[in-house]
Amino acid sequence: MLTLDFHPTGRHFLQIPGPSPVPDRILRAMSLPTIDHRGPEFGALGLRVLKGIQQIFQTKHPVIIYPASGTGAWEAALCNVLSPGDQVLMYETGHFASLWNKMALRLGIKPEFLGLPGAEGWRRGVQADMIEARLKADTQHAIKAVCVVHNETSTGVTSNIVAVRKAIDAAKHPALLMVDSISGLASAEYKHDEWGVDVTISGSHKGLMLPPGISFNAVSPKAIAASKTAKLPKAFWAWDEIIEMNSSGYWPYTPNTNLLYGLAEACDMLLAPEHGGLAGVFARHQRWGEGVRAGVRAWGLEIQCADASVYSPVLTGVMTPEGVDADAVRRIIYERFDCSLGTGLGKVKGRMFRIGHLGDCNDLTLMAALAGCEMGLKLAGVKLAGSGVQAAMDYFASHAAPVPMRKAA
Ligand SMILES: Cc1ncc(COP(=O)(O)O)c(C=O)c1O
Numbered sequence: 001m002l003t004l005d006f007h008p009t010g011r012h013f014l015q016i017p018g019p020s021p022v023p024d025r026i027l028r029a030m031s032l033p034t035i036d037h038r039g040p041e042f043g044a045l046g047l048r049v050l051k052g053i054q055q056i057f058q059t060k061h062p063v064i065i066y067p068a069s070g071t072g073a074w075e076a077a078l079c080n081v082l083s084p085g086d087q088v089l090m091y092e093t094g095h096f097a098s099l100w101n102k103m104a105l106r107l108g109i110k111p112e113f114l115g116l117p118g119a120e121g122w123r124r125g126v127q128a129d130m131i132e133a134r135l136k137a138d139t140q141h142a143i144k145a146v147c148v149v150h151n152e153t154s155t156g157v158t159s160n161i162v163a164v165r166k167a168i169d170a171a172k173h174p175a176l177l178m179v180d181s182i183s184g185l186a187s188a189e190y191k192h193d194e195w196g197v198d199v200t201i202s203g204s205h206k207g208l209m210l211p212p213g214i215s216f217n218a219v220s221p222k223a224i225a226a227s228k229t230a231k232l233p234k235a236f237w238a239w240d241e242i243i244e245m246n247s248s249g250y251w252p253y254t255p256n257t258n259l260l261y262g263l264a265e266a267c268d269m270l271l272a273p274e275h276g277g278l279a280g281v282f283a284r285h286q287r288w289g290e291g292v293r294a295g296v297r298a299w300g301l302e303i304q305c306a307d308a309s310v311y312s313p314v315l316t317g318v319m320t321p322e323g324v325d326a327d328a329v330r331r332i333i334y335e336r337f338d339c340s341l342g343t344g345l346g347k348v349k350g351r352m353f354r355i356g357h358l359g360d361c362n363d364l365t366l367m368a369a370l371a372g373c374e375m376g377l378k379l380a381g382v383k384l385a386g387s388g389v390q391a392a393m394d395y396f397a398s399h400a401a402p403v404p405m406r407k408a409a
Pocket residue numbers: 018069070071072096149151152153154180181182183203212
């Protein structure tokens with residue numbers, strides 16, 4: 001039997017790096033009655049969310065919304081602009097980059113998977129110089145796209161997309177730039193147009209604070225032009241019919257109405273000037289990341305991301321000492337303190353756990369999560385160098401949030 005209403009006492013701490021907790025305000029918006037998706041009210045809702053999501057991606061160009069998880073939007077991105085046998089350059093930052101690479105193979109594309117050897121690549125961001133060198137060697141311009149993950153959710157590394165753009169330009173290469181910002185969008189700074197990205201892929205259940213179920217392709221004019229001649233089979237995912245119908249706020253199929261109510265609310269929350277707008281969102285996440293990392297350092301544990309210039313504001317990967325099963329630690333924290341943490345994925349399974357600091361959280365939810373981690377680590381027999389809870393409290397207390405949380409009477 002499902003125990004969805006299982007509520008021992010207090011609240012559950014959902015500290016995985018997505019799905020992230022859904023604010024009550026969004027849950028309330030989603031509880032409105034489902035309406036006729038061909039009626040006039042729906043058209044107004046459609047236009048509103050399409051405008052709002054453009055502001056979140058920081059683009060003037062179309063953003064396609066699919067009733068699908070992020071994986072669907074990955075497939076949509078590839079099959080709209082590529083043809084069977086096309087070469088693409090992908091970069092291995094971690095588990096999600098590897099899954100996208102696997103998908104490309106299954107679709108009949110020829111991905112080349114660049115990366116640093118061994119486990120090292122999973123501790124660092126995209127090395128733009130490697131991309132530049134590879135593109136310079138491709139004098140025939142056989143490579144049709146460069147595909148990178150902005151925020152690698154399996155490791156807690158946020159790659160420098162501007163540097164990747166510069167590398168493509170320095171190589172004078174016409175390849176499209178395709179970026180997975182499924183867990184970066186609406187938490188880490190992201191500028192689709194200014195950064196010269198051709199297709200950005202994202203999802204609802206991370207920074208946007210919605211349940212899983214909708215995902216996105218933000219597309220440049222160059223990507224739309226490529227989609228006109230691309231030959232991979234596509235029907236449901238095809239951009240052209242969707243873009244055409246979106247001009248009046250509708251979709252060619254039945255859209256995910258109640259999640260769109262939630263999206264309208266999420267855009268209002270994220271763009272609200274009184275909370276600092278998107279700049280406020282990014283600054284909040286940077287600060288939360290700093291506080292959590294101060295805690296991890298005080299424990300004397302290693303952060304999965306080994307390059308401070310690409311620390312993720314979305315999540316922190318915590319490496320457990322040799323011989324300590326990170327999943328056993330997570331289990332203790334879940335069972336004893338009602339807190340869910342992200343598991344290690346792929347190459348780092350059992351070697352690390354992930355603390356999400358994205359979306360609807362604040363200093364005190366993060367302090368609770370860190371307290372759960374500290375108690376759980378000690379119960380698992382890990383010798384800690386000091387108190388991460390104290391270090392994070394010191395950080396948060398001495399670094400006020402850029403926009404005050406509330407004003408007292
Ligand atoms: C960076 C990244 N890419 C792709 C995915 C896959 O998205 P989904 O699980 O929504 O299909 C995820 C999911 O966590 C992710 O974090």
